[in-house]
Amino acid sequence: MRGMNLDTLATPAALLDEVCMQRNIQRMQLQVAGLGARLRPHVKTAKCLPVAQQQLAAGAQGITVSTLKEAEVFFDAGMHDILYAVCIAPPKLAQAQALRERGCALQIVVDSVAAAQAVVLHGQAHRHRFEVLIEVDTDGHRAGVPPESDLLLQLGRTLHEGGATLVGVMTHAGASYECRTPAALQAMAEQERSRCVRAAERLRAAGLPCPEVSVGSTPTALSARSLQGVTEVRAGVYVFNDLVMWGVGVCEPKDIALSVLCTVIGHQQDKGWVLVDAGWMAMSRDRGTQDPDRDFGYGAVCDEAGTLIDGLSMGSANQEHGILAWQDGRIDADMVRHFPVGTRLRVLPNHACATAAQFPHYEVMTRGGELTRWPRFYGW
């Protein structure tokens, strides 16, 4: 946001542009609703109540979490429709059950016989009926069972016959982060959709219930042309966007709502370096854009008003030192004059989920033009 006075903020600070965030929320909501599905945003990116509240106010239905701590925090804040989208570790079943017994409609995920049996046995031992989705692997990048596998049906039967509620199937096409063209993104979105729907159809054909078909990642969600057969879409990082999403091609720098405000603390003139008080502890160690063709180091640099300074990036970082230099390697003897000690700059993050996690709160430039502070949490 331009023209806002940020002088009162201590640096480094996680600066959040509310107007930009709201545009991101609207865009995703319109995209998913326009294709006939519900949006269940992943709150792991922001871990912040006011952010999730804005997503729900815009039309999202339920939330996705990456930890049971997130489930507990957001449930305590009044959100009860929660999908915990990481395959459950059996020792966590008691914690999940406790949340459900407090009224949280917590859904859990499995992708192995061992975990499905643990869910069933725990449910039988404690007279508790868990709601479970089976994770399907639609792109080979992480967890999940193949949609055409016998294992899929075996998991379905184990859960259903064992007394758990089989809610449906879910998948996450994380491989979409490797896509670089609209055509590749659309193809990946269609692959995610079609393979997950196929898994649901196989379960149903086997006489098993499968009401929900849950897919999503920010790149595929924003690129899908059809969500036929899909009931809900999960996406997280779209709420802030970042340099990786720009690299994938689903946002522009102007859509990046999160930046790290920092202050120039020194120079190495003979090297053309500008040193700032935001290092990797502020940016995170995420080097997500280290593609040979577009590498911003630890982040791309903007002036205090948020305008990208073309070619300037945080080439390297120590814990509390960021080293800014021209990406093309030229040594600019005028760095001291361009960016004197005390200059404030903003650094756009490679990966918003990782950068945000380094901060206990966001300094929010609100729609109304005021500064306010929103807390976020961390840990497990």
Add this chain to the structure above:
Amino acid sequence: MRGMNLDTLATPAALLDEVCMQRNIQRMQLQVAGLGARLRPHVKTAKCLPVAQQQLAAGAQGITVSTLKEAEVFFDAGMHDILYAVCIAPPKLAQAQALRERGCALQIVVDSVAAAQAVVLHGQAHRHRFEVLIEVDTDGHRAGVPPESDLLLQLGRTLHEGGATLVGVMTHAGASYECRTPAALQAMAEQERSRCVRAAERLRAAGLPCPEVSVGSTPTALSARSLQGVTEVRAGVYVFNDLVMWGVGVCEPKDIALSVLCTVIGHQQDKGWVLVDAGWMAMSRDRGTQDPDRDFGYGAVCDEAGTLIDGLSMGSANQEHGILAWQDGRIDADMVRHFPVGTRLRVLPNHACATAAQFPHYEVMTRGGELTRWPRFYGW
């Protein structure tokens, strides 16, 4: 620590072996004291009061911090001799002054005329006498002025004649992290020492006060043969150690006091993958050991008792998923049998400062054989 029952711990957890940590503290204390210098440990690694208290109890004198928040937290806990080892951003001077006026003997650092002038002007305007060290660049890796430069003397005069207390010079040989042999480490330690001492001698020869000569990094501190002319040594990560320090050659895996306890949540049998509930959010995104000859991905894997499982590493990670596989790339169809769902493992961190920062507390295996919890803090 072997034989301790960790079943009560939720995963992922930052597991801290107190006995191992105490050995690390003793080793560094003996090394530095044996060479006739004081040890001023850098508390940015642990950001934890009981850890710093043990370092002081073992003989350390004063602490080093990387943020003013660290200074405030540790001062509020009773520690008053504090060096803030990052060149001060002029907007932070009011905060530094407030701390000093509460009784904290906070020392600050500059390496530019602009910052030195800001310190002087702020001091004159607010009738406050700051205690200041000049950062010296002894290895070209980050901040500081060259020991042979006119700028060094100019900074000294600006501070001294402007009414600040010129405490001395300080340097950090971060380039030591690139060393791989004892000879290279000893040479780097000697370079750090000799160049910093030389800067002090030049200031003194110019009639300026320079009582303190402060050097340090864990690799150089542990490798120095002489600290002649040095008054104090700063080091941080030695308290926990990590895979990077093992790679540098200044510790062994048995000396790594911090690990991340995690639980197996699934497999991809055809790929030989074991999935655990600790991803990069727990390990951090630090890929510090990605040398071609020794790359542990996001961490080296131990069994629950802490014994290294030779050749197993966290080859990749998502936010809450770690993917373990054999480093040599072989696909082991027996991974499910070796590491069934629910198995607990420990992952040694690449960089302890980064991994520890992801956790709100340490789960401490105490010397007495009990488990306890020590809080840590984050943010600015």
